[in-house]
Amino acid sequence: MLSGDGDHQAGTRSEHGSGRGSGRGSGRLVAGRYLLHDILGQGGMGTVWRAHDQLLDRPVAVKELHILTHGDEEHRIRLRRAVREARAVARVPHPHVVGVHDLAESQDRLWIVMELIEGPSLAQHLTEHGPLTAQHTATLGLQLLDALVAVHAAGTLHRDVKPANVLLRRDGNAVLTDFGIAVLDDGEFLTTTGELIGSLEFMAPERVMGAEVGPASDLWSLGATLATVCGGQSPFRRPARPATLHAVAYAEPTLSERLGPLRPVIEALLRKSPHERPTTTHTRQALHHIATGHTDPEPLLPSPTGHTTRPTPTPTPTPAPTPAPGPQLADADTLTRGRQHPAPAGHSGQSGQSGQTATHTTSLRPTPQPSSSSRGAKRLGWTLAATAALAAGVAGSLFLTGVLPLTKDPVTTTTRQAVKSTTGWQPVRGMTIQQGDKVTVRFLSGQWTVDHVNIPMTGPAGYTTAIDQSLAGAKDCKIKPAAPFGTLLARLTGQQNPPLHSAGRKLTFKAADEGTLQLAINDIADRCVHDNKGTLTVQVTVTHQP
Incomplete structure (x- = not known):
C-alpha cells in the first residue's frame, strides 16, 4: 500500500534495491503481535514495513501511519481518514485489490496490516524492463478495471491510480494498492489549504480544477496509467507542476505509436468531460478485445451519457458561405448552461447539493478555418455538399410520395x-x-x-x-x-x-x-x-x- 502524497511513494513491494534497509525501529513488536523487520518504502503519510504476524505465523506488510492517535483537531481529522482508508479497503475482498487484515493502535500511532505483495510496482517494472505490449497492457487493464468496479461498489474512490500504486504478484497479476488518499464521499475532502494530494499527471481534469469527482475520475487515471506503461511516457507530464496542471485540464494527451490498438480505448478514457468517458462495460469489452490478441482496434467507444440532440438541417443546393471566424459546431465537447467544458481553473462543479442542474449538451469545438492554399479541399467540400444536397432532394421527394416515413430525431x-x-x-x-x-x-x-x-x-x-x-x-x-x-x-x-x-x-x-x-x-x-x-x-x- 503506497502513501500517495504525489512526490514520494512507499510500497509493499519487496524486491531488492527498492527502499529496503535496516530501518530504525526494526525489531519492534506492534500491538503485541506484529514483529517489524525492514522498511519497504516511505512516503508523506506513512512508512511501510515488512513484518511477521506472530499469532498467525505469516509474513505481512505493516503501514505505520504518520498520525498520532492524540492531538489537535487536525490530527483527529487525519485519524478519521486513516480509519476510513482501512475500512474501505477491507470491504473489498478482491484478487486485484490489496488485502487488509487488521487496524491496530499502538505506540500512539495507527498501523494498517495488509498482505505482503512479493513483486515490483508497475512503475519500477517500466523503469527496469521498458514498456509493455498493448496486449499485456490490456490484460492488466482488465484486472485493474475489475478492481476499480469493486472499489466503487463499496462506495469508495481510489483517487490516485498510477503505475507506482499497482503492484505485480509473482504470477504477474496486478494488485491495486495505496488507498491512502481514497475517501468515502461524505463531504470531507483530503486536501489541505492550497494543496492537491496525489500525482498531478494522473489526476482527472475535474479533480485538478476543483470540480466534483466520481468513478469516472478513477477511469481517467486508469487510462493515463495504461498509456504510460504501454507507451513508455506519461501523456501529460511536463517539466513544471503548473504546466502539468494546465496539460491535464486543457491539452490533448501525448500518446505513443506503441499503443497500437489500445489507442482508441486510451483516447476515450482521457476525454476531458467525465460524462463523455466510456462506461466500464464498454471499456471492458474494448480491453478484452485487445487482450485476446486482436490487433484491429475496436470501434470508437460510445459516450456513457446521453445528449440533447438537435435535428441536422437539410442541406440546400446553394453553396455554403465561407465560415466566419470563431468556434463552429462539431461532435465534440459539451455546453452546460452556456459554459464550455472544461471550465477555467478555479471553477467549482457540483458537490452533491440538493436540487439538480440540467445539462443540455450541444457541440462546441473550433473547426479549422480554410486558408488561401486549400482550394482543392474547398472544391472537395463543395462537391460533398452538392452530393448531400442531391441526396436530400431525392429523400425529400420520397417523403412526399409516401415511400419513406417522416420521422424526427429523439x-x-x-x-x-x-x-x-x-x-x-x-x-x-x-x-x-x-x-x-x-x-x-x-x-x-x-x-x-x-x-x-x-x-x-x-x-x-x-x-x-x-x-x-x-x-x-x-x-x-x-x-x-x-x-x-x-x-x-x-x-x-x-x-x-x-x-x-x-x-x-x-x-x-x-x-x-x-x-x-x-x-x-x-x-x-x-x-x-x-x-x-x-x-x-x-x-x-x-x-x-x-
Whole structure:
C-alpha cells in the first residue's frame, strides 16, 4: 500500500534495491503481535514495513501511519481518514485489490496490516524492463478495471491510480494498492489549504480544477496509467507542476505509436468531460478485445451519457458561405448552461447539493478555418455538399410520395440530482416524462446509511444479505420488502400503485405512462429516517421519441 502524497511513494513491494534497509525501529513488536523487520518504502503519510504476524505465523506488510492517535483537531481529522482508508479497503475482498487484515493502535500511532505483495510496482517494472505490449497492457487493464468496479461498489474512490500504486504478484497479476488518499464521499475532502494530494499527471481534469469527482475520475487515471506503461511516457507530464496542471485540464494527451490498438480505448478514457468517458462495460469489452490478441482496434467507444440532440438541417443546393471566424459546431465537447467544458481553473462543479442542474449538451469545438492554399479541399467540400444536397432532394421527394416515413430525431435530456437519506420520495425536478420515454438513472457518487450509529455506510445497491438480515427486526421500515435496506429506489407517479424499481448503480426502463420520476432510500420516511445519514448523487437521462 503506497502513501500517495504525489512526490514520494512507499510500497509493499519487496524486491531488492527498492527502499529496503535496516530501518530504525526494526525489531519492534506492534500491538503485541506484529514483529517489524525492514522498511519497504516511505512516503508523506506513512512508512511501510515488512513484518511477521506472530499469532498467525505469516509474513505481512505493516503501514505505520504518520498520525498520532492524540492531538489537535487536525490530527483527529487525519485519524478519521486513516480509519476510513482501512475500512474501505477491507470491504473489498478482491484478487486485484490489496488485502487488509487488521487496524491496530499502538505506540500512539495507527498501523494498517495488509498482505505482503512479493513483486515490483508497475512503475519500477517500466523503469527496469521498458514498456509493455498493448496486449499485456490490456490484460492488466482488465484486472485493474475489475478492481476499480469493486472499489466503487463499496462506495469508495481510489483517487490516485498510477503505475507506482499497482503492484505485480509473482504470477504477474496486478494488485491495486495505496488507498491512502481514497475517501468515502461524505463531504470531507483530503486536501489541505492550497494543496492537491496525489500525482498531478494522473489526476482527472475535474479533480485538478476543483470540480466534483466520481468513478469516472478513477477511469481517467486508469487510462493515463495504461498509456504510460504501454507507451513508455506519461501523456501529460511536463517539466513544471503548473504546466502539468494546465496539460491535464486543457491539452490533448501525448500518446505513443506503441499503443497500437489500445489507442482508441486510451483516447476515450482521457476525454476531458467525465460524462463523455466510456462506461466500464464498454471499456471492458474494448480491453478484452485487445487482450485476446486482436490487433484491429475496436470501434470508437460510445459516450456513457446521453445528449440533447438537435435535428441536422437539410442541406440546400446553394453553396455554403465561407465560415466566419470563431468556434463552429462539431461532435465534440459539451455546453452546460452556456459554459464550455472544461471550465477555467478555479471553477467549482457540483458537490452533491440538493436540487439538480440540467445539462443540455450541444457541440462546441473550433473547426479549422480554410486558408488561401486549400482550394482543392474547398472544391472537395463543395462537391460533398452538392452530393448531400442531391441526396436530400431525392429523400425529400420520397417523403412526399409516401415511400419513406417522416420521422424526427429523439430528444435526450440529462439532469443531476442529490437524493437524501433523511427524506422520503423526492421528485426529479425539471423533467417531464411521457409514455414511451426511455428513462435511465445512473449512480454517480455518495453514500448513506439507515442507522449511522450502528450500521456502516453503503452505496446505491444497499446492504449485503448479512447486514440486511441483521435488520430484520425493522423490516416494517422498508418501502420495497424484497430489496435490501439502503437500496436506491425509483418510481414513476401518474398511475395508481406505481411499480417500485431497485435502481442500484444503474436503472433503465420505458415509461408505461406519463408522470414524475421520484427517488428514495429503501426506508420509510415518516417513521424510520431519524437515524439516517448521507446523500447520493445521481444522473437522470430521459430520451423522448417525438
